[in-house]
Amino acid sequence: MKFDLLYELQMPKPHDARSEYRCVHEALEQIELADRLGFDTVWAVEHHFLQEFAHCSAPEVFLAAAAQRTKRIRIGHGVVLLPNRFNHPIRVAERVAMLDLVSGGRVEFGTGRSSQFEQAGFEVDVAQSREMWQEALEIIELADRLGFDTVWAVEHHFLQEFAHCSAPEVFLAAAAQRTKRIRIGHGVVLLPNRFNHPIRVAERVAMLDLVSGGRVEFGTGRSSQFEQAGFEVDVAQSREMWQEALEIIPRMWTEDPFEYQGRFVTVPPRSIVPRPLQQPHPPIWMAATSPASWEIGGRNGIGILGLTLFVSVPQLEKLVAAYREAVTHAKPVGKFVNDRVGAFTIVHVADTHDDAIANRGAEAAVNYLLYAFRVLGGFVDPSGRGMQRESAAHEIASTPYRDMIAKEYPIIVKMMKGACTFEDLDAEDMVIVGDVEHCIRKIERYRAAGLDHLICLMQADRIPHAKVMRSIELFGREIIPHFRG
Template sequence: MKVDIFSEIQNPRPWQGENHEHRRISQAIEQAVLADELGYGCWWQVEHHGAEEFSLSSAPELLLAALSQRTSRIRLGHAAVLAPREINHPVRIAERAAMLDQLSGGRAELGLTRSVPPEWRLFGADPATVRDRTQDAFEAVPKMWTGDTTASGGVRVVPSPYQRPHPPLWQAASSPASFEEAGRRGVGVLGMTLWEPRERVARLVSLYREAAAACDAPVGSVVNDQIAFFTFVHCAETDEEAMRGGAAAAAAWYTARALTFFEAADAFMETMAREQALMNDPSGGGLAGEFLRTEATSGAGPSPAALVIGRILQGEQVPDDEVYQALSEQDSLIVGSPETCRKKLRAYADLGVDRLMCFQQVGALPHESVLRSMRLVGELIPEFDC
């Protein structure tokens, strides 16, 4: 299992001084340079717009281009480009990723996602078309990379990527249906363990593997059948020190801000409707339909994290320690001493996860604490990257 790193450049209030944004961006660059030195596999940079304190990463392609000149080994992942063409036209996606690949000497990785409602509104994207637009991008971008002009109106997109045939393609996924979709497209899947019990992660891994194995017409020139998950990681000298350093507050802060920014209450209702349709589909609803029916008849109630998330969505101010405890009980966080973190990393490797994206700069955790955590986790990398 590769040990990667995941960055949103979070900038929580209260903001200190006029240059607080510059300070956060400079810290992200310092963290990426350190990650390169320590042997992390890939630096994954998100794309969000209008996110305020939740994420300063509105132009990840620029940050990744800068990192291409400050690093030498670490791969550089855009996770993920917002694919509706009102936000990012497929030609621009192909051009920017190819240029990043050239600048980095072949270290680029590219994910695509349909984005979320606040970003659709900001750019005037029609929610009814975003799924189709994302599919269009998945089909068009690799064609442009390999010189096929049918997807670009007869114009050859330049430059071509440094990697041959092209950089690995990925899809951000948060539901069984999207895991199946990624597998059938022949692209890697980018998931999140933060709110998922480990047992469900294992089942999602199996779902994706089965879908990828059945892929006979990948959208790219080759199948990228890798599974990546990100989760909150904070390592300190002891378990107690990790907690005293603000781990609980950071995990709770992220949970509350993410649910707000992603408008999770509305998204939850949409997801429930789509999943019910899959379960009721006369043809079976594919692998995702089978996954959901098995889950519905298992008799297992909602996880502690799901119950806490439900309370937050209803407007309740759930104490930080209670949020953290619910997440911790289902083993979806990697927090503690190096030995504790080693065991939790090993558990994900044993599930068949190919890349564990360590989300370390979270909430109000101090920059020096993030760097220390990165160094301690970095010492574990040789045990997994072999």
């Protein structure tokens, strides 16, 4: 006979964010004890709106945290609610797979339909490898010790060589249990409701904030047309879908009960639980891959997550200035304005400049640029091959928005001709690859352009894990102190 534990995170009233935090962490302590004592499986059931009965609306996040605090107990992700208004089947498959990876292959997958009360809230008709993820978690642990401020994980789908991070909330819950102080950047989360229902976003972000001890930064976005097509998102409406979700998610954290009737989503009066530990809610950000996005972010009173791979430093300075002007006229979607500006790029630091090149840092930068252009440009492959490294020339030729993007980003013109090199990117400071002094000089230009946060993509392309760890160590020990001195 097997012996299991079941969790629904029941919480009699009155309750608040602090009592929810205590409930979650007491449950995690209980699971650690059960693991040591020989219990076979811990199960967590997905429920919604049931204030005293169950606060376990994001069991995948809770279980990812439990997996990092245990060694042998099986992880029962069940039941997962399968009607597709609760969870798109693709998102279920991705989250279960990610949970299996971060738990070391311990997942049991349970399914169900839920109650009619919960179904009505969602407008449901009542009638690669474990090694890669373990390496990523090791990298985050090191970054936490060395003083990095935030770790970000981006939601992507279907991008075989580019990104396997289709369930970042699960991965970040695992990371939170292995770190102490680094902020947990859950961003970007894709807000068009065919990707993620706004209720599920609010629930998962809140649960992640609870298991991380109030460390979440909430980033939002819409994704590429290639990914949108896989979830049947209407590209023409994706901006409006994002805006509607962006406006109602903070209200779900601050209004009880929450009720809404909108263009894309209708929610009858329901209590959305749990609530985030940070009050009134975590800081909110948005991905900005076009100049217009920077001003939209400013008008919404949220932070910017930009990129420098297509953008020279003078261009970056103009974008920051446009954002700063827009944010002065903000009508914030949340309870406060987050006016911080971040941008990410490929970063690889080595003991010498030659080592950085030999470690494939330059190759990683060029490959990322090529792939990102195809994703952002709306590449569609009727043959169904998907995006493959060896098909880059065909994919660039098949990218419908390549000419429009080229007007905004001149480096694209060279890339379309097959003439873009690492030296081109390096000369414009679009990437940061080299020895410590070389990288410091580039970052100083970013700071002068008005950037608050530099987001470093270090586990990139085919850079070996040991070289990534060395890069993070050099950055943490020699570059971060330079800018905090």
